[in-house]
Amino acid sequence: RFASPLTFxxxxxxxxxxxxxxxxxxxxxxxxxxxxxxxVSLAWQHRLGCVLLIAQQGALVLLGLAGLGGIGVGxxxxxHVLDPTLGVMTFxxxxxxxxxxxxxxxxxxxxxxxxxxAILRAVLTMWIAVTNxxxxxxxxxxxxRTAVYSKLQRLGFRFFDANTTGPLINRVTSDTxxxxxxxxxxxxxxxxxxxxxxxxxxxxxxxxxxxxxxxLLPLPIVWTLVMLFSGWLRRDYTENRERVxxxxxxxxxxxxxxxxxxxxxxxxxxxxxxxxxxxx
Numbered sequence: 001r002f003a004s005p006l007t008f009x010x011x012x013x014x015x016x017x018x019x020x021x022x023x024x025x026x027x028x029x030x031x032x033x034x035x036x037x038x039x040v041s042l043a044w045q046h047r048l049g050c051v052l053l054i055a056q057q058g059a060l061v062l063l064g065l066a067g068l069g070g071i072g073v074g075x076x077x078x079x080h081v082l083d084p085t086l087g088v089m090t091f092x093x094x095x096x097x098x099x100x101x102x103x104x105x106x107x108x109x110x111x112x113x114x115x116x117x118a119i120l121r122a123v124l125t126m127w128i129a130v131t132n133x134x135x136x137x138x139x140x141x142x143x144x145r146t147a148v149y150s151k152l153q154r155l156g157f158r159f160f161d162a163n164t165t166g167p168l169i170n171r172v173t174s175d176t177x178x179x180x181x182x183x184x185x186x187x188x189x190x191x192x193x194x195x196x197x198x199x200x201x202x203x204x205x206x207x208x209x210x211x212x213x214x215x216l217l218p219l220p221i222v223w224t225l226v227m228l229f230s231g232w233l234r235r236d237y238t239e240n241r242e243r244v245x246x247x248x249x250x251x252x253x254x255x256x257x258x259x260x261x262x263x264x265x266x267x268x269x270x271x272x273x274x275x276x277x278x279x280x
Contacts, residue, residue, distance in 0.1 A: 039179070039182050039183075039186075040187070042140075042179065042182075042183065043182070043183045043187045046135060046139060046140060046183060049131070049134075049135035049139065050135075050183065050187060050188055052131060053128065053131055053132060053135065053184065053188045054188055054191050054192060054195075056124060056127065056128045056131060057128065057188070057192040057195075057196075058192070058195055059124060060121060060124050060125065060128065061192075061195065061196045061199055063117050063120055063121040063124065064117075064121065065199065065203070066113075066117040067114050067117035067118055067121065069092060070110050070113040070114040070117065071114055073091060073092060073110055074107060074110040074111070074114070076089065077089060077103075077106060077107065077110070078107075081103050097109065132184050135183070135184065136180040136181075136183065136184050137180070140176075140179070140180045140183055141176050141177060141180050144176040144179055144180070145172055145173075145176050148171060148172050148176070149172060152168070152172075164245070164249050165248075165249055165252050165253075166245040166246060166247070166248035166249025166250075166252060167245040167248075167249075169248050169252065170241075170244060170245055170248055243277075243280050246277055246280070247274075247277045247278055247280075250273060250274055250277045251274065251277075254270050254273070254274060
């Protein structure tokens with residue numbers, strides 16, 4: 001998730017550096033820490049939307065716990081009905097069914113509780129999708145594309161001599177989507193993952209601390225594998241981006257020169273050139 005936003009931010013930083021278009025110096029290479037700081041700063045510009053998404057995701061976790069809790073109470077109640085020697089049956093939030101209720105009525109009430117939590121969870125999931133789309137596509141992507149396009153209009157000819165059309169098209173189109181993914185796919189989801197993990201760990205620890213610890217034992221191994229895989233992926237991702245940039249450049253050149261291609265009957269050559277770049 002970090003690879004594409006970081007790459008775009010690096011290009012955006014190059015666009016924002018005056019020396020790129022007015023001098024022959026190489027653009028500054030930003031470290032991972034600097035790029036992450038810029039991405040976090042971008043997320044901070046949309047902090048209200050991010051906070052709303054985090055609150056919605058937190059409510060989603062609570063509704064999930066409510067549904068699981070209702071199922072657990074129903075199982076405990078069935079065990080109590082079948083074997084009254086297990087002790088006094090306790091219900092959550094101090095609620096107790098009326099004495100005249102039958103076992104089926106109690107189970108029906110618990111079923112309604114679980115079904116209601118599931119319905120609310122479905123409605124909230126739809127609301128989260130709408131909020132996420134409004135924040136990402138309606139604000140972040142539009143703002144980024146406007147800023148990058150505005151900067152491109154102010155750059156000198158030296159910049160466009162040093163950069164081909166393909167990478168520039170990708171920066172303005174696909175990479176803005178990648179930066180948007182950092183906000184709603186890394187910042188928001190990261191906070192939600194921490195909150196959900198904390199809540200579930202507390203619940204698990206209250207049930208059985210030893211079993212909770214046993215479940216967490218594989219985490220260091222998983223973390224190591226993820227870090228190794230990220231290193232391999234970043235290298236391959238960089239190479240893939242270069243090939244995609246070349247493909248976009250070939251497509252743009254062929255479309256711009258389509259009159260020449262038709263005039264000299266070069267359709268076969270043009271098709272072969274595009275297929276070669278596409279297969280690569």
